[in-house]
Amino acid sequence: MRKSRFPFALVAMPLALGLAGPSASAVAGPDAACANGKPALLVRVVGLKRPTGTLKLALYGSNPSVYLKKQGRLRRVAVPVRGNGPIDVCIAVPQPGRYAVAIHHDLNGNGDKDRHDGGGFSNNPRLSITSMRPSFAKTGVTVGQDPARIAVRLLYVKGLSVGPAAS
Numbered sequence: 001m002r003k004s005r006f007p008f009a010l011v012a013m014p015l016a017l018g019l020a021g022p023s024a025s026a027v028a029g030p031d032a033a034c035a036n037g038k039p040a041l042l043v044r045v046v047g048l049k050r051p052t053g054t055l056k057l058a059l060y061g062s063n064p065s066v067y068l069k070k071q072g073r074l075r076r077v078a079v080p081v082r083g084n085g086p087i088d089v090c091i092a093v094p095q096p097g098r099y100a101v102a103i104h105h106d107l108n109g110n111g112d113k114d115r116h117d118g119g120g121f122s123n124n125p126r127l128s129i130t131s132m133r134p135s136f137a138k139t140g141v142t143v144g145q146d147p148a149r150i151a152v153r154l155l156y157v158k159g160l161s162v163g164p165a166a167s
Contacts, residue, residue, distance in 0.1 A: 033090055033091075033092035033147065034090035034147045037145075037146050037147065038092060038145075038146075038147070039092070039093045039094075039095060039096050039143050039144065039145060039146070039147070040090050040091060040092045040093055040143070040147040040148075041059070041090070041091050041093060041099060041101060041122075041141065041143060041147065041148055041150060042088060042089075042090050042147045042148070042149045042150070043057060043088070043089050043090075043091065043101055043103075043122075043150055043151075043152055044086050044087075044088050044149070044150070044151040044152070045057075045086060045087045045088075045089065045103060045120070045151075045152050045154065046086045046151060046152070046153050046154070047118075047120075047153040047154040047155075047164045047165055047166065048081060048084060048087075048105065048118075048154060048165065049105070049107065049118055049154070049156050049165035050081075050107060051081055051082065051083050051084045052081055052107055052108070052109070053080075053081050053105060053106045053107040053108055053109040053117075054078050054079065054080055054081060054105075054106045054109050055078070055079045055080075055081055055087060055089070055103060055104070055105055055106075056076065056077070056078050056079075056103065056104045056106060057075075057076070057077045057078075057079070057089055057091060057101055057102070057103050058073045058075070058076050058101065058102045058103075058104075059073065059074045059075040059076075059077075059091050059093065059099055059100075059101055060072050060073060060074060060099065060100045060101075060102065060136070061074055061094075061097070061098075061099060062097065062098045062099070062100075062136055062140060064135075064136055067100070067135075067136045068102060068133055074093070074094065074099070075091055075092070075093075077089060077091055080109075081105070086151075090147065093143050096143055096144050096145055097142075097143060098136075098140040098141065098142055098143070099122075099140065099141055099143055100121065100122050100123075100136055100139035100140050100141065101121065101122040101139075101141075101150070101152065102119070102120075102121055102139075103119055103120045103121070103152055103154065104117060104118075104119050105117055105118035105119060105154050105156075115157055116156070116157075117156075118154040118155060118156040118165065119132075119154065119155060120152040120153055120154045120155055121134055121138075121139040121152065122139045122140070122141045122150050122152060123138060123139050123140070123141065123150075124151075124152060124153050125138040125139055127155055127162045128161070128162060129157065129160055129161060129162055132162070
């Protein structure tokens with residue numbers, strides 16, 4: 001995992017928060033924001049096309065001028081994919097407020113965004129081949145003093161459409 005300039009939390013607490021199922025993957029990291037009840041997003045990523053590559057999660061604040069731009073990222077987390085089941089990732093947020101998460105499933109782990117890679121956003125907005133960048137209004141999630149739990153279903157390009165891997 002590449003070192004980030006930002007201190008971030010990468011912790012999975014599926015058992016403590018009651019999210020674990022028999023196929024859930026647990027991810028550990030340096031901060032226990034979800035376990036300690038601090039402001040954070042506990043993201044359950046579902047719908048992996050294959051159990052390979054890397055998941056990259058980016059956290060954005062509510063500033064529309066930098067939303068989905070590199071300079072607008074508040075945190076970045078990279079997690080290796082090691083199974084077919086859901087992956088739970090905890091991302092600490094700076095303070096209570098509205099945030100959005102964008103996820104890239106780099107299937108071959110080459111660091112590039114390829115046509116076969118998948119992705120998703122908080123609130124699972126509808127995407128199309130011509131509209132792959134939803135607004136913050138569609139993806140923003142409110143985080144209070146405690147962790148907010150969300151699920152993101154990954155989508156993949158299928159010919160001229162975009163949809164879940166298993167549909």
